[in-house]
Amino acid sequence: xxxxxxxxxxxxxxxxxxxxxxxxxxxxxxxxxxxxxxxxxxxxxxxxxxxxxxxxxxxxxxxxxxxxxxxxxxxxxxxxxxxxxxxxxxxxxxxxxxxxxxxxxxxxxxxxxxxxxxxxxxxxxxxxxxxxxxxxxxxxxxxxxxxxxxxxxxxxxxxxxxxxxxxxxxxxxxxxxxxxxxxxxxxxxxxxxxxxxxxxxxxxxxxxxxxxxxxxxxxxxxxxxxxxxxxxxxxxxxxxxxxxxxxxxxxxxxx
Ligand SMILES: O=C(O)c1cc(C(=O)O)c2c(n1)C(=O)C(=O)c1cc(C(=O)O)[nH]c1-2
Numbered sequence: 009x010x011x012x013x014x015x016x017x018x019x020x021x022x023x024x025x026x027x028x029x030x031x032x033x034x035x036x037x038x039x040x041x042x043x044x045x046x047x048x049x050x051x052x053x054x055x056x057x058x059x060x061x062x063x064x065x066x067x068x069x070x071x072x073x074x075x076x077x078x079x080x081x082x083x084x085x086x087x088x089x090x091x092x093x094x095x096x097x098x099x100x101x102x103x104x105x106x107x108x109x110x111x112x113x114x115x116x117x118x119x120x121x122x123x124x125x126x127x128x129x130x131x132x133x134x135x136x137x138x139x140x141x142x143x144x145x146x147x148x149x150x151x152x153x154x155x156x157x158x159x160x161x162x163x164x165x166x167x168x169x170x171x172x173x174x175x176x177x178x179x180x181x182x183x184x185x186x187x188x189x190x191x192x193x194x195x196x197x198x199x200x201x202x203x204x205x206x207x208x209x210x211x212x213x214x215x216x217x218x219x220x221x222x223x224x225x226x227x228x229x230x231x232x233x234x235x236x237x238x239x240x241x242x243x244x245x246x247x248x249x250x251x252x253x254x255x256x257x258x259x260x261x262x263x
Contacts, residue, residue, distance in 0.1 A: 009207040011207050020210075025152065025154060025155040030225050030228055031155065036228065040166030041166060046110065050110050050111070052231055055124055057118070057120065058128060067083065070143075071083055073139070089184075110173050111256025112251050112252060116251030117251065121250075122246030124245045125242055125244060125245070144200065148217050151220075153193045154197065156185065157190065164183065200213050
Protein backbone atom coordinates (compact mmCIF):
# COMPACT_ATOMS: atom_id res chain seq x y z
CA UNK A 9 0.00 0.00 0.00
CA UNK A 10 1.20 3.51 -0.78
CA UNK A 11 2.81 5.38 2.08
CA UNK A 12 1.11 8.48 3.45
CA UNK A 13 2.69 11.76 2.27
CA UNK A 14 5.49 12.91 4.58
CA UNK A 15 3.48 15.82 6.04
CA UNK A 16 0.41 13.65 6.67
CA UNK A 17 2.53 11.03 8.41
CA UNK A 18 4.29 13.65 10.56
CA UNK A 19 0.90 15.12 11.53
CA UNK A 20 -0.25 11.61 12.46
CA UNK A 21 2.74 11.17 14.77
CA UNK A 22 2.19 14.56 16.38
CA UNK A 23 -1.51 13.77 16.92
CA UNK A 24 -0.48 10.79 19.05
CA UNK A 25 1.19 13.23 21.45
CA UNK A 26 -1.84 15.52 21.43
CA UNK A 27 -4.08 12.78 22.71
CA UNK A 28 -1.83 10.39 24.64
CA UNK A 29 1.26 12.18 26.02
CA UNK A 30 1.63 12.09 29.80
CA UNK A 31 1.33 15.88 30.17
CA UNK A 32 -2.43 15.10 30.25
CA UNK A 33 -2.11 12.81 33.27
CA UNK A 34 -3.77 14.04 36.51
CA UNK A 35 -0.60 13.34 38.51
CA UNK A 36 1.27 15.90 36.40
CA UNK A 37 -1.51 18.47 36.93
CA UNK A 38 -1.12 17.94 40.68
CA UNK A 39 2.66 18.13 40.53
CA UNK A 40 2.88 21.23 38.36
CA UNK A 41 -0.05 22.95 40.08
CA UNK A 42 1.42 22.66 43.59
CA UNK A 43 -1.13 20.14 44.84
CA UNK A 44 1.35 17.36 45.64
CA UNK A 45 2.46 16.71 49.19
CA UNK A 46 6.21 16.35 49.68
CA UNK A 47 5.68 12.59 50.01
CA UNK A 48 4.08 12.56 46.57
CA UNK A 49 6.87 14.71 45.10
CA UNK A 50 9.46 12.35 46.62
CA UNK A 51 7.62 9.30 45.30
CA UNK A 52 7.77 10.82 41.82
CA UNK A 53 11.53 11.49 42.21
CA UNK A 54 12.20 7.94 43.47
CA UNK A 55 10.25 6.30 40.65
CA UNK A 56 11.27 8.58 37.83
CA UNK A 57 14.90 7.87 38.72
CA UNK A 58 14.33 4.37 37.40
CA UNK A 59 13.35 5.76 34.01
CA UNK A 60 16.39 8.05 33.99
CA UNK A 61 18.72 5.23 34.93
CA UNK A 62 17.42 2.98 32.12
CA UNK A 63 17.47 5.56 29.30
CA UNK A 64 21.24 5.22 28.66
CA UNK A 65 20.88 1.42 28.92
CA UNK A 66 18.22 1.42 26.20
CA UNK A 67 20.42 3.70 24.09
CA UNK A 68 23.31 1.28 24.59
CA UNK A 69 20.98 -1.56 23.51
CA UNK A 70 20.16 0.49 20.42
CA UNK A 71 23.82 1.12 19.62
CA UNK A 72 24.71 -2.53 20.12
CA UNK A 73 22.45 -3.44 17.17
CA UNK A 74 23.40 -0.57 14.94
CA UNK A 75 25.55 -1.49 11.92
CA UNK A 76 25.75 2.03 10.49
CA UNK A 77 28.64 4.16 11.88
CA UNK A 78 26.83 7.39 10.95
CA UNK A 79 23.79 6.36 12.96
CA UNK A 80 25.96 5.30 15.90
CA UNK A 81 27.80 8.62 15.79
CA UNK A 82 24.54 10.56 15.87
CA UNK A 83 23.06 8.41 18.64
CA UNK A 84 25.94 8.10 21.09
CA UNK A 85 25.58 11.63 22.50
CA UNK A 86 22.37 10.43 24.17
CA UNK A 87 24.43 8.24 26.47
CA UNK A 88 26.91 11.04 27.08
CA UNK A 89 24.05 13.43 27.95
CA UNK A 90 22.84 11.12 30.71
CA UNK A 91 26.12 9.72 32.02
CA UNK A 92 28.44 12.67 31.41
CA UNK A 93 32.09 12.56 32.44
CA UNK A 94 33.57 11.45 35.76
CA UNK A 95 34.06 15.01 36.99
CA UNK A 96 30.85 16.72 35.95
CA UNK A 97 28.41 13.81 35.53
CA UNK A 98 25.32 14.13 33.37
CA UNK A 99 21.54 13.85 33.58
CA UNK A 100 21.60 11.04 36.11
CA UNK A 101 23.71 13.09 38.50
CA UNK A 102 21.47 16.10 37.95
CA UNK A 103 18.45 13.96 38.82
CA UNK A 104 20.14 12.99 42.08
CA UNK A 105 20.63 16.71 42.81
CA UNK A 106 16.86 17.03 42.56
CA UNK A 107 16.55 14.04 44.90
CA UNK A 108 18.75 15.81 47.46
CA UNK A 109 16.80 19.04 47.06
CA UNK A 110 13.53 17.28 47.96
CA UNK A 111 15.18 15.81 51.08
CA UNK A 112 16.03 12.34 49.83
CA UNK A 113 19.29 10.47 50.32
CA UNK A 114 20.68 10.16 46.77
CA UNK A 115 22.28 6.81 47.65
CA UNK A 116 18.84 5.46 48.50
CA UNK A 117 17.33 6.82 45.28
CA UNK A 118 20.17 5.42 43.17
CA UNK A 119 19.68 2.00 44.79
CA UNK A 120 16.25 1.84 42.99
CA UNK A 121 14.81 0.07 46.03
CA UNK A 122 11.26 1.18 46.52
CA UNK A 123 10.57 1.65 42.81
CA UNK A 124 6.98 0.57 42.20
CA UNK A 125 6.56 -2.79 40.45
CA UNK A 126 4.49 -1.23 37.64
CA UNK A 127 7.17 1.42 37.05
CA UNK A 128 9.76 -1.31 36.71
CA UNK A 129 7.58 -3.29 34.31
CA UNK A 130 6.87 -0.26 32.13
CA UNK A 131 10.47 0.94 31.94
CA UNK A 132 11.89 -2.54 31.43
CA UNK A 133 9.38 -3.02 28.62
CA UNK A 134 10.77 0.07 26.90
CA UNK A 135 14.36 -1.22 27.13
CA UNK A 136 13.26 -4.63 25.81
CA UNK A 137 11.31 -2.99 22.97
CA UNK A 138 14.38 -1.06 21.81
CA UNK A 139 16.53 -4.18 22.11
CA UNK A 140 14.20 -6.37 20.06
CA UNK A 141 12.16 -4.37 17.56
CA UNK A 142 13.27 -3.14 14.13
CA UNK A 143 15.48 -0.04 14.26
CA UNK A 144 12.75 2.15 12.76
CA UNK A 145 10.40 1.29 15.62
CA UNK A 146 13.15 1.76 18.21
CA UNK A 147 13.78 5.28 16.88
CA UNK A 148 10.06 6.03 16.62
CA UNK A 149 9.57 5.10 20.27
CA UNK A 150 11.99 7.87 21.27
CA UNK A 151 9.82 10.48 19.54
CA UNK A 152 7.78 11.19 22.66
CA UNK A 153 10.64 13.64 23.14
CA UNK A 154 8.89 15.78 20.52
CA UNK A 155 6.45 16.65 23.27
CA UNK A 156 8.89 16.79 26.22
CA UNK A 157 10.17 20.41 25.98
CA UNK A 158 6.66 21.72 26.64
CA UNK A 159 6.24 19.58 29.75
CA UNK A 160 9.75 20.43 30.98
CA UNK A 161 9.01 24.17 30.66
CA UNK A 162 5.69 23.74 32.47
CA UNK A 163 7.42 21.76 35.18
CA UNK A 164 10.17 24.32 35.77
CA UNK A 165 7.60 27.13 36.05
CA UNK A 166 5.17 25.11 38.19
CA UNK A 167 7.74 23.77 40.64
CA UNK A 168 9.41 27.18 41.04
CA UNK A 169 6.07 28.79 41.76
CA UNK A 170 4.71 26.24 44.19
CA UNK A 171 7.47 24.43 46.09
CA UNK A 172 10.09 25.82 48.46
CA UNK A 173 12.70 23.20 47.46
CA UNK A 174 12.69 24.35 43.84
CA UNK A 175 15.52 26.54 42.61
CA UNK A 176 17.79 26.63 39.58
CA UNK A 177 20.21 24.07 41.01
CA UNK A 178 17.44 21.61 41.93
CA UNK A 179 15.82 21.91 38.50
CA UNK A 180 19.00 21.91 36.39
CA UNK A 181 18.04 18.50 34.98
CA UNK A 182 15.06 20.00 33.14
CA UNK A 183 16.83 23.14 31.95
CA UNK A 184 19.61 21.03 30.47
CA UNK A 185 17.10 18.78 28.70
CA UNK A 186 15.59 21.85 27.05
CA UNK A 187 18.95 22.26 25.27
CA UNK A 188 19.67 18.57 24.68
CA UNK A 189 16.32 17.20 23.48
CA UNK A 190 15.82 19.31 20.31
CA UNK A 191 18.86 17.87 18.52
CA UNK A 192 17.84 14.30 19.41
CA UNK A 193 14.29 14.78 18.33
CA UNK A 194 15.18 16.54 15.07
CA UNK A 195 17.44 13.63 14.17
CA UNK A 196 14.91 10.99 15.27
CA UNK A 197 12.01 12.58 13.43
CA UNK A 198 13.99 12.95 10.19
CA UNK A 199 15.12 9.31 10.49
CA UNK A 200 11.55 8.05 10.93
CA UNK A 201 10.11 10.21 8.14
CA UNK A 202 12.89 9.06 5.79
CA UNK A 203 12.79 5.35 6.63
CA UNK A 204 9.05 4.74 6.96
CA UNK A 205 8.63 4.48 3.20
CA UNK A 206 5.65 2.10 3.12
CA UNK A 207 2.28 2.34 4.86
CA UNK A 208 3.15 -0.79 6.85
CA UNK A 209 6.31 0.84 8.20
CA UNK A 210 4.42 4.05 8.97
CA UNK A 211 1.81 2.03 10.88
CA UNK A 212 4.57 0.24 12.80
CA UNK A 213 6.28 3.56 13.66
CA UNK A 214 2.99 5.08 14.84
CA UNK A 215 2.33 1.96 16.95
CA UNK A 216 5.82 2.26 18.49
CA UNK A 217 5.17 5.86 19.48
CA UNK A 218 1.80 4.87 20.93
CA UNK A 219 3.50 2.08 22.91
CA UNK A 220 5.93 4.64 24.33
CA UNK A 221 3.12 6.96 25.43
CA UNK A 222 1.74 3.93 27.29
CA UNK A 223 5.13 3.39 28.97
CA UNK A 224 5.05 6.97 30.27
CA UNK A 225 1.36 6.99 31.22
CA UNK A 226 1.62 3.70 33.12
CA UNK A 227 4.36 5.12 35.34
CA UNK A 228 2.08 7.95 36.43
CA UNK A 229 -0.87 5.61 36.90
CA UNK A 230 1.35 3.57 39.21
CA UNK A 231 2.29 6.68 41.21
CA UNK A 232 -1.29 7.90 41.42
CA UNK A 233 -2.58 4.54 42.58
CA UNK A 234 0.14 4.14 45.22
CA UNK A 235 0.39 7.65 46.67
CA UNK A 236 -2.82 9.62 45.98
CA UNK A 237 -5.75 9.02 48.35
CA UNK A 238 -6.98 6.32 48.63
CA UNK A 239 -3.28 5.45 48.52
CA UNK A 240 -2.47 1.80 47.97
CA UNK A 241 1.28 1.20 48.10
CA UNK A 242 2.02 -2.23 46.62
CA UNK A 243 4.45 -4.62 48.34
CA UNK A 244 7.98 -3.37 47.75
CA UNK A 245 6.91 0.19 46.99
CA UNK A 246 8.58 3.13 48.76
CA UNK A 247 6.94 3.62 52.18
CA UNK A 248 7.14 7.42 52.27
CA UNK A 249 9.89 7.41 54.91
CA UNK A 250 12.89 5.32 53.88
CA UNK A 251 15.68 7.48 52.49
CA UNK A 252 14.19 10.75 53.75
CA UNK A 253 16.93 12.72 55.45
CA UNK A 254 16.23 13.63 59.06
CA UNK A 255 17.38 17.14 58.30
CA UNK A 256 14.93 17.44 55.37
CA UNK A 257 13.58 20.96 55.57
CA UNK A 258 10.45 20.46 53.58
CA UNK A 259 8.30 18.06 55.54
CA UNK A 260 4.56 17.84 55.26
CA UNK A 261 2.34 19.45 52.71
CA UNK A 262 3.33 21.14 49.51
CA UNK A 263 4.86 24.55 50.03
O1 LIG B 1 9.94 14.69 31.80
C1 LIG B 1 9.41 14.13 30.84
O2 LIG B 1 8.19 14.17 30.65
C2 LIG B 1 10.26 13.37 29.89
C3 LIG B 1 9.70 12.58 28.92
C4 LIG B 1 10.53 11.85 28.06
C5 LIG B 1 9.85 11.12 27.02
O3 LIG B 1 8.93 11.70 26.42
O4 LIG B 1 10.14 9.97 26.81
C6 LIG B 1 11.93 11.90 28.24
C7 LIG B 1 12.42 12.76 29.22
N1 LIG B 1 11.60 13.48 30.03
C8 LIG B 1 13.81 12.93 29.43
O5 LIG B 1 14.22 13.73 30.27
C9 LIG B 1 14.72 12.16 28.67
O6 LIG B 1 15.94 12.30 28.85
C10 LIG B 1 14.23 11.26 27.71
C11 LIG B 1 14.87 10.37 26.87
C12 LIG B 1 13.88 9.71 26.21
C13 LIG B 1 13.99 8.62 25.23
O7 LIG B 1 12.97 7.99 24.96
O8 LIG B 1 15.10 8.35 24.74
N2 LIG B 1 12.68 10.19 26.60
C14 LIG B 1 12.86 11.14 27.51
